[in-house]
Structure formats: C-alpha cells, structure tokens
Amino acid sequence: MNAESRDRFVAEFRRVEAALPGAKVPWVVRARSLALARFADSGLPTLRDEDWKYTSLARIEKRAFRALPSGAPGSAAPPGLAAGLAFDGLPGHVIVFVDGRHVPALSHIGGLPAGVIVGSLADALERMPERLEAFLPDDTRHTVLGALNTAFMSDGAFVYVPRGVAVAEPIHWLFIATRQDAALHPRNLLVAEEGAQATVIEQHADLGSVACLTNAVTQIFASRGSVVEHCKLQRQSPEAIHLAGIHALQGQGSRFTSHSIAVGAALARHDITATLDAEGCEAELNGLYLAEGRQHVDHHTRIDHARAGGTSREHYRGVLDGASRGVFNGRVIVHPGAQRTDAHQANHNLLLSRDAEVDTKPQLEIYADDVKCTHGATVGQLDEAQLFYLRSRGLEEAAARSLLTHAFARDVIERIRASSLRAHVERLLLARLPGGAQVREPA
Amino acid sequence: MSRMEPAADRRPDRGENMALAATALDELVNREYRHGFVTDVESDTLARGLDEDVIRLISRKKDEPDFMLEWRLKAFRRWLTMTEPAWASVHHPPIDYQDIIYYSAPRSMKAGPASLDDVDPELLRTYEKLGVPLKEREMLAGVAVDAVFDSVSVGTTYKAKLAELGIVFCSFSEAVREHPELVRRYLGSVVPYTDNFFAALNAAVFTDGSFCYVPPGVRCPMELSTYFRINAKNTGQFERTLIIADEGAHVSYLEGCTAPMRDENQLHAAVVELIALDNARIKYSTVQNWYPGDKEGKGGIYNFVTKRGDCRGANSHISWTQVETGSAITWKYPSCILRGDNSVGEFHSVALTNNHQQADTGSKMIHIGRNTRSTIVSKGISAGRGRNAYRGLVKIAKAAEGARNFTRCDSLLLGDRCAAHTFPYIEVKNPTAKVEHEASTSRIGEDQLFYCMQRGISAEDAVSMIVNGFCKEVLKELPMEFAVEAQKLLGVSLEGSVG
Secondary structure, X not given: OOHHHHHHHHHHHHHHHHHOOOOOOHHHHHHHXXXXXXXXXXXXXXXXXXXHOOOOOHHHHHOOOXXXXXXXXXXXXXXXXXXXXXXXXXXXXXXXXXXXXXXXXXXXXXXXXXXXXXXXXXXXXXXXXXHHOOOOOOXXXXXXXXXXXXXXXXXXXXXXXXXXXXXXXXXXXXXXXXXXOEEEOOEEEEEEOOOOEEEEEEEEEEOOOOOOEEEEEEEEEEOOOOEEEEEEEEEOOOOOEEEEEEEEEEOOOOEXXXXXXXXXXXXXXXXXXXXXXXXXXXXXXXXEEEEOOOOEEEEEEEEEEOOOOOEEEEEEEEEEOOOOEEEEEEEEEEOOOOOOEEEXXXXXXXXXXXXXXXXXXXXXXXXXXXXXXXXXXXEEOOOXXXXXXXXXXXXXXXXXXXXXXXXXHHHHHOOOOOHHHHHHHHHHHHHHOOOHHHOOOOO | OOXXXXXXXHHHHOOOOHHHHHHHHHHHHXXXXXXXXXXXXXXXXOOOOOOHHHHHHHHHHOOOOHHHHHHHHHHHHHHHOOOOOOOOOOOOOOOOXXXXXXXXXXXXXXXXXXXXXXXXXXXXXXXXXXXXXHHHHHHHOOOOOOOOOOHHHHHHHHHHHHHHOOOEEEEHHHHHHHOHHHXXXXXXXXXXXXXXXXXXXXXXXXXXXXXXXXXXXXXXXOOEEOOOOHHHOOOOOOEEEEEEEOOOOEEEEEEEOOOOEOOOOOEEOOEEEEEEOOOOEEXXXXXXXXXXXXXXXXXXXXXXXXXXXXXXXXXOEEEEEEEEOOOOEEEEOOEEEEOOOOOEEEEEEEEEEOOOOEEEEOOEEEEOOOOOEEEEEEEEEEEOOOEEEEEEEEEEOOOOOOOEEEEEEEEEEEOOOOEEEEEEEEEEOOOOOEEEEEEEEEEOOHHHHHHHHOOOOOHHHHHHHXXXXXXXXXXXXXXXXXXXXXXXXXXXXXXXXXX
C-alpha cells in the first residue's frame, strides 16, 4: 500500500466533503464515511494483489489529482460541446456530464413513458434520497476503488424504469472531461423494475488531451423479468486514467447484456460483474479492446451463478498494437446449488506488433455438478494464409491486414443491439486501422 | 523440550566476529548431536524439530561433502525468511514444522505390521483388485519382507546392465558420494533453493531420492523406475530427484507405483529436477497414490511437490505424465522451461479427488527459445466432496519467436458437493506466438450412463468406463503396464462415489 497516495485522497475528501451532494442526508454521509474508512484501510491496490497482478496504479500514486469542488462548472461549457460525441441521427435521450457535473443545457431528454426518471444522481440525492437508499449504499463488490467512488461520488445518471414499462429509445449518458489533473468519481444508477426494459449507452470522452482520473461506478438492478442492455464506450484521451466498475444484480428470469468497448485512456481498468441472484437469469458480457502506443487496457469480469438455471455468455476480443498491453481476467463462479448452469466464455487476442503484450486468465470455479461450463482463450496473430489469399486477390498488404483485423473485431461489434451505437463503434474501429478507409462498411 | 534450549543459548554468538563464528561452526559440525538421537539395529530416528544442528547431522549421516552441507544451510536460512504460500485453493490446518521428524532411516521393522493378517483389510482388498502380486502387497503395506525377495537380484541385474552403457542410476546419497561433480554441477540449477517455501525446505532437509545421468548419445534401454531401485523404499517425506539427459540421450522414468502406499507421514515436500541438453529427451511418468485419508477426510498425505524440467539444449524434449489419485492434498505444477530452440514441453495429467481430497495442480510452460512448442492436457475428476483445481501458466517471452502452445483442461463432476476450478494464466510478449486454451466442465451424461446400464453394466463399472474414456488421452501417454494399472486404479479410487 502506498500511504502517501492514500493520505492524499483522504485529505481531498476532507476538503470537499461538505460540498458533495447529499451532505445533509444522514445515510449518504454515513455511507461515504464508511467507504472512506474502507479505502483508508487498504489504500490503492498494488501488483501484489492477485486481482492487480498485471495492472499497476503507480501513475495515480505519483500524481496529485484534485477532486473538483462543487458549483456548476458545467454552466460554463460551450453549447456545442457535446455535438460531435452524441451519435448522429440517434433518436434517444442524451444526458451530459461535464467534468462530473450534469449540464442540463447540453442534455436532451425526449418524451418518456409515465413514471420513468432520467436525471442527475446529485439532483436525486438532494430531492428524493429515499428512492436511492435501497440501492446506492449496496456495495456488493467490495472493491477498494468502488469504496473510493462511494466516498467521493459527485454526480452521474439516475434512471428508473417502473414496472412493465419499456423505454424504446436508448438513453445516452455522456461524460466529458475537460480539466487537467481532475479526479472524477461519476456514479450511475439504473433501476429496472419487474418486466421493465431499457438500453443505456455510457460514453466517456475527453475534449482534447486531458490527463485526468476517472473512477466511475455503475450499478444496475435488473428486477424479475426485466431486460437491460448496457453499452459502455470508453474513448478517453491517451493521457487519461479510466477506472470503472459496472455491477449488475439480476432478478428472476431477467436478461442483462453488457458491452464494453474500450479504445481510449493511457490506463484503463474495467471491473464488470453480473450476479445471477435468482433462477433462470441470462447474462451476456461482451467486450472489445483496441490499444496502441503505450496504452494499457484491463478487463476483469466476474459472473456469479448464485441460483439454478442461469445462462451466461461472454465474448471478449482484443487487438493490441504498438507497445500496448491487454489484460483479461474472466471469472465464472457457479455457487453450490446453482444446478443447470450453462456458462460459456471466450477471449481472443490479436497481437499486431512486436512489443504488444497480452495477459489473459479465464477462470472457472464450480461448486455444482449439473453444469455445462466452457471457456477458451487464444492469443495469436493474423493468419498468413488468409493474408496471402487477400493479397493474391490484389489487396494491398495494409488493406488486407485491416480487413482481417476488422473481421476479427466485428464479432463483438455485431452483438451490440442498438444499431446507432453499432455503426458508431464500427466507424471508430475503421478509423483506428491503417488503410481502414479501404475496408468499406457494409451497407 | 530440552532440545530447544541449547539452540537458544547458542544464538547470541551468531553475528560475533567471523573467525570465532567459524570455529564455533566447526565445533558444532564435529560435535556429536546431543539431543534425542537414537540408534538401534533397525532404525535411526531423530527427535522432532528442525534447526541447523539437525541439518548438519543429516549431512553427516549421509557422509556428504562440504558443498552439500553449505548448500543445505543456505537453503535453511533462506527458508526461515520465507512464509508458507497461501494462494492455492486448498485448505488445511497449519503445519507445525517443528513437529516433524526430519530424519528417519529405514523404518524399524517393529513399527510395521508383522504379517498381512495385521494389515487393514480395506487396503488388502484394493491390492487384490489391482492384481498386485502377494509379495509386493507385503512390501507396499510395510510388512517386513525377507531378504530373498526377488527385487534385490532384479535391482542388481539392471544396475549392471545400465552401468555398461555408462548410465548412472542410483540413490541421491550414493550420487553425492560417487559423482559429486555431477551433483554439484546440476543440483539446484532448475529448482534453486530460493524457489519457493517447500523447495527451500526440501533443499535443507532432503534425505534421499533418485539420481540419473544418461551420457551423450545413449538411449536408455528400459524404463527406469524407483520401483526397481530397492533403496527407494521409505525414502521419506523429502525426496529429491535429479535426472540429466546429456546430448542426444533418451530416458524414460517412472515414479511411484499404482498400489496405495500406506504411509503415516503427513507432509511430502519433494523436488524433481530434469535437465535435457541438445537433442535429449526425458519422459517422466508419475502415478501418485499416497494415502488419501479416510472417507471423513481424516489423515492423509499433504503432497507439496516442486517439479520442473529444463529444456536447456536445442531440440530437447521433456514430457510429464501424471496420474494423481492419492494424497489428501496435492499441490504440484510440473513445469518446463523451454530454453533451447525448437524444444518441446508436454504435460499430461489426470487428477482425481474423491471424498475430502483436494488437488491444486497444473503446469507451467515458459517459452524462451525460438520455435518452442508445448502441450498441456489436464483432466480433472471430482467426486464426493473433492476439490480439484487446474492452475497453469503459459508464458511466451519476448525472444520466443514462433512459439506455440495448446492447452486443454477438462473437468468431470461426479456429485453435487464437489468442486472444480480452472485458473490458467496466459502471458504473451511475442506476436508470432500462437496460444490456445480451452476448458470445459460437465458431469457424466445421464444418457451415457443409461446406455451402459441398459446393456447390463453396473452403475459403478459404467462410471469407471466413462471416466477411463475421459482420461484416455492422458493414459495412453503412460508406459503400457502402468496404463493398465492406472485404469484399474481410477475405478478403485472412485468406489462409493456413485449411487
């Protein structure tokens, strides 16, 4: 543990504590101080922690990130700020956060079915804390970074979908960072009541080159029979540090899908978990990470089959170029009594350069017998025979490579159900590939 | 009680000036061990506990050259600074390292049963099922066997034949005495005493084991095995095996035997080192069937072993095959360091846990040389409340151009209270590498069982058949006779887990 960085965070907390949302709500204050104590107990994880074996947080320790004081910095944001980041032609709802604060002027919420709430968490903490109490302090994952977020949580999206209601259009949460050395702790909450349906896009992007720290947590409660799709798009600037936890708790027969598309940040770590807490749940975790230069991108996923009859599918793919490093750790736990579990996991990695590195660890822990569990992991490069085939058909080397890389990555992109996001990610991918313009998008 | 006191009053002189310390050391080395050493006709047994005196004594008893003693002491001092690893997914009460007897020469005859009539009938039944000859049954059960037992002559015949080819195959103690230059050159070069907690402990206190050196270009004409080397009997809890295949040499080595070994020792911390030079080939097969404890999980061996092979030369080949059915806890990861270009590492494993047994096993393949290849095939079977974990590492170093690995680990679950885990680590630093890992976990298909049973095969036999099919890929790697016995063994070990 690095005591210096820990003390710095604790001092920052004391400095901004009074200005954090919910400062007058006793349970919020209690939750924050408990979480801070938990963080102070262990400090930031180090390489000696098994879960952080391949990812070092030394960058955070070396740098003094400042928690942003309250106030409304977002009001100063230029009106056109979010224009390029909101997806063209996307008919849904956009709620924008600049440097961790909700900016209503940039947000656009269309017509919503009765009872649906799409708004700011800070706002909800002030105006209707009683609606959040059952969900927010629930820190089931007990990660140190999760605790740090709970202590500092400033703002984020709050979405509530009442029983039986389906929100047709995707809800886009857009986080934009503009300030150097800022420590942002966005906290999002999505509650889908029984039989509700919703699709959420959580996008993190920066304006220009911003060396900031984002430590985000998203909690998803998918009640009985609900259908929730969460698409995370992480495209922060190459100097940024992005840490994120996405935790879903599933009710009976619910369906949860997570997509994590990670292309940005110097150091990115995503902890994604799904707890199949009742019978007959379905969970699908998909991910695509593209890294180049000296980027480091880490995904740790965990699927807990706590009850019988659950199904989980996991598809993660990585494309590593330059001197980048990709880390994948996929844990599937079948708890005692979780019979008839069907779990499948795959992680495939493509190394495009001499200096790129991949560390992958698919993990199965099984305590029941009537199960069907598989996992697979591969690391390799583009197939020489396929390259030769394309070259023999007159494609240039770069184009042939791009085409094959694109085909490799598409396997994950195709799983995104929100078509606007799918097209957007497709474009992001093509922009990253040398000669990508020659790989035409399918109509 | 009394034996700890002198150690305590000696401690203050440590750290005083070197010369003084050196004379003190000499004195200590030459001094007769004062505490609790018993010598009688049948056995030499030390009192419980471990300190430097015990190590000096072991070394002296074995008539070892100075370099061995120094090495042991360095290992012991290192061990004192280490902590027992806790990461394996096994659970056991803490081990009291001061409550172990670290030296016991061939067990006193009085300690063993006088005849087969006194042996646990359960054990005898197992021998019968495995078809172990009567004389061997006696030996395995620890019954004092009279000296006319055939193996003695068998042992010596083979030894003469091997010596003709220049192959050195003897006990470790003998090797230290007869071939100190070989031992000195290779001992600890694959598993240094600093490697891990149990390897350090082993280096400090190991009492015996096997040593084998195959000279350049020689192909060993028979399977070598501890079984034929009579003095391997009761080598104790800290064995050390060192096998060297010089350039172009081939050797196949069998460790253990298929019948259960009745042994009350609680902790086995063995070390095996294999060294393959250019174009050499070593095949190492193990059938481990130490006492697994009773049905309630009481007793049984803790089998904490460090096994590692070093493909030092180009085109060398090391292959590990293991069938692990015994021990209360198994903790071992036979590994290959693929240093030489074009070298090949293989690992084939069947690990079975029944009742309360726990196994955390797997392999490490470290690719360093160019065009190195490795294969890992692991089959885990959990029954009863058994816990079975595959833990492995495939590491492709930056220089390992064109490296290739294929890993397959399958788990079979029999019973709803057992557990199966897979923890494969894959680290790739070279883009020309191809690494594939696949794993599956499932239980025996109802339809397969039904099919066998409706053809009149009993449930137990059917399970045994299906399990054998599941393990076939690994069993076929074993030398013929071993494979047949291993198949029967799987059936026996699974008894009572079905129905």
